[in-house]
Amino acid sequence: DSLSWMAAAEPGQFDVILTDPPYGMGADEFGDSGGLAAGAHGYTDSADNFYKLLAILAPESFRLAKAQAHLYCFCDIDKFPSMKDAFADAGWSVFRTPLIWYKKSGMRAPWPEQGPQRKYETLLYAVKGKRPILKMLGDVLDYPPGSNLGHAAQKPVALFEDLLRRSCLPGNSVFDPFCGSGPIFSAAHALKVRAVGIEMDQTSYGIALGRVKQLQEQAELDLSLGL
DSSP: OHHHHHHHSOSSOEEEEEEOOOOSSOGGGTOOOSSTTTTOOOSOOOHHHHHHHHHHHHHHHHHHEEEEEEEEEEEOGGGHHHHHHHHHHHTOEEOSSOEEEEOTTOOOOSSTTTOOOOOEEEEEEEEETTOOOSSOOOSEEEOOOOOOOSOTTOOOHHHHHHHHHHHOOTTOEEEETTOTTOHHHHHHHHTTOEEEEOOOOHHHHHHHHHHHHHHHHHHHHHHHTTO
């Protein structure tokens, strides 16, 4: 339970917080995830649950972030104003408009008889202190969904790498309190960043653990080959 973990954790640990919490849009009732895990959201996605999470995530993320830090938080566009207010009230300087993840191969159609297909998701971006970005990149991130490993709301590793490249140097630390299937670990490994992820759903945890084991095996193979 990341809410309990955050409350007990030492402050000022992380350079970047990058996370994908439940959206509060009833996704656990859609049954149309467009992948192998259709209808298999292993979490409660009610609006009430979202606001309970937000009331803890906003202040705790600020407390756990270092004095100079960045935050990226995926969200439903309807909840962006509420999230913007909550993170600003907690002390974050929130970018006025959301970042956009454009997924041209997205398949979900909320109104299957009338259209259109949903081709994007949104992120909130915020800064603590005056931490500078490392690369001046756009607010639209164009990445196809990754191979579905069995998580209904899985994000591609390449998208996470893009966000981390904007903010992280090797040796920095990143925190994902809702890490799902664990793309944060693959992305952080590629950039030599230390990652801490929390996940309470057992199936998602198993997928994330599998990612970590593959990274460890590849690192051991590279070492044995002198790479």
